[in-house]
Amino acid sequence: KAGVTQTPRYLIKTRGQQVTLSCSPISGHRSVSWYQQTPGQGLQFLFEYFSETQRNKGNFPGRFSGRQFSNSRSEMNVSTLELGDSALYLCASSLGAGKETQYFGPGTRLLVL
């Protein structure tokens, strides 16, 4: 099976712009979670989607949003970008929701100038 894929792999944006990141889970996986990874902070949970519904949301401002489509692909959107949003954004898919083994994508590295 193909692994989790994310597009684009790299992005450069300026403050105030918005960005949309995409994640395609492993075939058959219905849950997609998003994380922000920054040096020294580890992985911070953004949100989880299962069957097109947001199951849980981390402690991030409303500028961060997401959605999941019927084919389980997920998108994450960040509006009004700030310098501090520069990070590696990882998505992870799992077969079901909850404490299932997660498989990570390669990430999208976002740089905000």
Added chain:
Amino acid sequence: GENVEQHPSTLSVQEGDSAVIKCTYSDSASNYFPWYKQELGKRPQLIIDIRSNVGEKKDQRIAVTLNKTAKHFSLHITETQPEDSAVYFCAAWATGNQFYFGTGTSLTVIP
């Protein structure tokens, strides 16, 4: 919510020695603990996990131990090799229905 602390943040060992990374958690209801390895520029990959009904799990040179009473779990790598050099993350599945990750341990195996 859950709080996962990971130590040490950096670890250097000689090739062939053992490496131990420890994580503590705060939520006694946490019941699933995976460990991930992330090589430079690559995605985190699951290397081993343990559920709360088990005290120890081994997979070749890698083992994880769980002490529910003390609320800590540890990753043990024996006979380390240069290719073990990476950042290792622990995580805990908590009642908030999400994974909480440690801040990572950068392991360097010196040939």
